[in-house]
Amino acid sequence: MPSSDAVIPSPLIRTVLTHLQLLDPVTWLGPWxxxxCGVLAVGLRPADLTWADGVKFFLACGLIGPLLTGFSQSINDYFDRHLDAINDPERPIPAGRISLAAARANFILTALLAIGNxxxxxxxxxxxxxxxxxAAGLFLAYAYSAPGFRLKENGWFGTTSVGLGYCMVPWLLAAHLFAREPGFPFFHLALGVVNALVAMGLITMNDFKSIEGDRKNNLKTLPVLYGERGAMLIAFTEINLAQVIFVATCFYFGYAVIGWLGVAFFIPQVIQQVQLYRAPNDARLLTSLGRNAAGRSLISQSQSGAHPGFIRFLVGSNLLTVTALTAVAIVHGYWR
Known part of the structure; x- marks a missing residue:
């Protein structure tokens, strides 16, 4: 029996939490x-920062996380409610915790707030x-899910739109807002592409968990088109190409130490990919991660029921994230 002193949220709090769940806050972390990283990569020193920079940073974080990414998650839940009824019936709409009118108001209001931002x-x-x-980020979020475009119905278009919207747009926005030179230097364009490719690989692996529902609804995701191992090879190619571009960019701009660090991280990444390809459904890594707090922090609630292959790939691909963070933290002038 439930404890007599358990706190039962009020209807207002439950409504707010349900609307927040539509925005899926955990997904804001990747674009953030x-x-x-893009802000760090421009090479700003703390002494260079102004109050205007602080205002820009605050507004941009709101735009990228709760608004653009939140809009993409909310509108996807609305137009994918029939898929979620199969793949994820605990989501707010198929679970009946929110009406269609309220869900529609959620993504419309979020879009208007994004435009205001x-x-x-x-x-x-x-x-x-x-x-x-x-506008590019807002359009890509809309086109991914909404009828008339529905980019997610094609695995190639869908993963590309996510890579561009979730990763390349935030990186280029950071470069434009905080770089002291105009335009987008080649350095930032190259690392924007790196981030987009990583996201494309992760989205491909994430689609493994919804193969059944996608097949029933004729969604041509890459796992549906090419099977698990075929989709893995595509994801591995994207993530490895990103690593090659990253290393080449570091060497080209004189960051030799970081370039060699990228090469070193590439080796265990490939080993992990080979292991995953041989046993895509091996859930031992997921089980071991769940036994400790540090491991649980790597896996969001929305990912906890995902295909084991996605979790393993997510952890393995974080080697690239570590490399990128190291590179941008050591700003221009260091470790050349």
């Missing part, structure tokens, strides 16, 4: 990571490029 950033920076990047 790309943005923050873009306008504020434009007023602060006086740069039309801010509006262009924000």
């Amino acid at each position: 990571q790309c943005f923050c 873009m306008a504020l950033l434009y007023l602060v920076t006086d740069s039309p490029l801010i509006l262009l990047l924000g």
Whole structure:
């Protein structure tokens, strides 16, 4: 029996939490990571920062996380409610915790707030490029799920739109907001592509957990088109190509130490990929991670029921994340 002193949330709190679940806050972390790494990569020193930089950073974090990423998650839940009824029936809409009208209001309001945020950033920076990047992120989020585009129905278009919207747009936004030189230097364009490729690989692996529902609804995700091992090879190619671009960029710009570090991380990454390819459904890594707090922190609630292969690939691909964080933390002028 439940404890007599258990706290039962009020209807208002339950409603707020349900709306927040539609925005799926855990998914904000990836775009935020790309943005923050992009800010570090411009080479700013603390002494260079101004109050205007603080305002830009605050507004950009709101735009990238709760608004653009939150919008993409909310609108995806709305148009994928029939899929979630098969693949994830505990989501708010198929579970009946929120009405369709309220769910629709959620993503419409989020989109309007995103547009308002873009306008504020434009007023602060006086740069039309801010509006262009924000509009691109909003359009990609809409086109991924909404009828008329429905990019997610094609594995190639879907993964590409996620890579561009979730990772490349935040990186380029950071470069544009905080770089002291105009435009997008080649260094930032290259690392934006690296982040996009990593996201494409992860999305491909994440689609493993919904193969059954995707097949029933004729969604041509890469695991549906090519099977688990075929999709793995595509994901491995994307993540490894990202690593090659990253290492080449480091060497080209004179970051030899970081370049060699990238090469060193590449070796265990390939070993992990080979192990995963041989046993894609081996859940031992997932089980071992769940036994300790550090491991649980790597896996979000929304990923806890995912295909074991996705979890293993997520952990393995974090080697690239470590490399990227190391590179951008050691800003221009160090470790050349």
